[in-house]
Amino acid sequence: MGELPLITPMPAVADFVLPWDGPVNDTVAAIGAARSACGDTFVIDGGDDRYLFLFSPAGLRDFYAVPEQQASKGIADWKMLVRKLPDELFDGRRTLPHELFTRPNVAGYLDALEEAISIQLSELHPGDEIDLFDFTRRLGHRLGLASWGGREILHSDRFDELIEALDVLDGSEAFVAPTRMQEVAQSGKAAEREAMAKTELILADSIAARRNPVGDLLDMILERWADIPDPERLSGVARDVILVHLGSMSNLFAALGWSLVHLVQHPDVLARVRAKQDADHDLVSRCVLESTRIGQRSIMLRTVLEPVTIDDGSQTYEVSPGASLATFLPLTNMEAGPGLDRYDPDRWKGPRLVSPPGLPSELVITFGVGPHACPARPFSVTAMSRVIERLFDAFDLEALFDDARPRPDQIGGVARAADPCMVVLRDR
Numbered sequence: 001m002g003e004l005p006l007i008t009p010m011p012a013v014a015d016f017v018l019p020w021d022g023p024v025n026d027t028v029a030a031i032g033a034a035r036s037a038c039g040d041t042f043v044i045d046g047g048d049d050r051y052l053f054l055f056s057p058a059g060l061r062d063f064y065a066v067p068e069q070q071a072s073k074g075i076a077d078w079k080m081l082v083r084k085l086p087d088e089l090f091d092g093r094r095t096l097p098h099e100l101f102t103r104p105n106v107a108g109y110l111d112a113l114e115e116a117i118s119i120q121l122s123e124l125h126p127g128d129e130i131d132l133f134d135f136t137r138r139l140g141h142r143l144g145l146a147s148w149g150g151r152e153i154l155h156s157d158r159f160d161e162l163i164e165a166l167d168v169l170d171g172s173e174a175f176v177a178p179t180r181m182q183e184v185a186q187s188g189k190a191a192e193r194e195a196m197a198k199t200e201l202i203l204a205d206s207i208a209a210r211r212n213p214v215g216d217l218l219d220m221i222l223e224r225w226a227d228i229p230d231p232e233r234l235s236g237v238a239r240d241v242i243l244v245h246l247g248s249m250s251n252l253f254a255a256l257g258w259s260l261v262h263l264v265q266h267p268d269v270l271a272r273v274r275a276k277q278d279a280d281h282d283l284v285s286r287c288v289l290e291s292t293r294i295g296q297r298s299i300m301l302r303t304v305l306e307p308v309t310i311d312d313g314s315q316t317y318e319v320s321p322g323a324s325l326a327t328f329l330p331l332t333n334m335e336a337g338p339g340l341d342r343y344d345p346d347r348w349k350g351p352r353l354v355s356p357p358g359l360p361s362e363l364v365i366t367f368g369v370g371p372h373a374c375p376a377r378p379f380s381v382t383a384m385s386r387v388i389e390r391l392f393d394a395f396d397l398e399a400l401f402d403d404a405r406p407r408p409d410q411i412g413g414v415a416r417a418a419d420p421c422m423v424v425l426r427d428r
């Protein structure tokens, strides 16, 4: 183990390892116990890494405000994802996911979303028993690929093969199943490399068939590769699409899964969503925010590149390059104020959380705050809301599960369910 980066003064060091350094059964319980023992600011060491965890309002304000060049989210994300994804997927990318969402082009992607939902709903029949998270995962692939891989991919006769390969590649496993990463490293990412080659081939075939621009996000990606001859162009475009898509599969389908679970569990709220009264015109998007809040399992990380000063409200710390700043959303999202342990879409007024009143925005996070807030928030809220409206317009969902639990070992993204959440579909 090398020398660990200095933090001055040194806060308490928690007696705990992060799940990619050793076995952890329940990350929320374990990091919660570290916080109870050490307070709102503490350190966790693992291997060559030193993490400064922050939970106080002032500490979180500094955490979210720190500029990228001083403490990088990009590098922190890459360090996490490269435990699972082949290194070469990151090389030479010409499209960063957030660039796709800079245009206010909601109308542009709506048609693609509607088509993806129609195809998925056409597979469902009254009497079918489905797992809500399997359903949203398949639909998440359709929604995303239709949006940045070109709508034509929805009709590829290799679509099922494509999503199977994407599920093997699945970068989010780095934080959904962190203890599996040692096995991935030992295999030299062999399964991931094979899946990436297959994904690239299927996408490149579909992209090559596009003759004229249609004005979608895939066209934006194609423009960036226009100066490169085939087959490098097709491979570059396909890899850009893959990286954006894997990013989208970190959160969207899981947040949608919890949104459906909560509505099945709260028929009173569902009745209001269906009734579409004026006062509830935005209820469906408030439901989505509420379920995302509850489902959040994100560890937020920044890799310190230049010395950073963090004031946690009681102490000022000088943090040296090489350390990571961190916070873990479930501990604040569910505990920062009274009643936050309950599902209540009416705690939102439009996009703002108003109950409990007066909470600083850094204490309850759905899509992030500050310079790194999620650029795909409007896209994601629209996509999830439309799925909810159309699914519950078409069917009643009868729960076959008693309780829905998040996976306890997850540390990042929105929670996956620990067990299947089966429902039976009934005609309305």
Ligand code: HEM
Pocket (backbone or CB within 6 Å): 073, 096, 097, 098, 244, 245, 247, 248, 249, 251, 252, 253, 255, 256, 292, 298, 300, 301, 365, 366, 367, 368, 369, 371, 372, 373, 374, 375, 376, 377, 380, 414
């Ligand atoms: C329900 C769905 C989603 C949720 C809950 C969500 C949540 C978040 C959160 C909390 C952050 C801030 C992270 C931080 O500060 O460290 C973030 C950033 C980001 N998200 Fe999302 N996200 C969702 C969907 C998506 C989708 C569909 C995409 C695109 C493919 C996307 C792309 C990004 C990007 C590129 C950033 C980084 C922005 C930057 O660093 O400037 N997200 N997201």
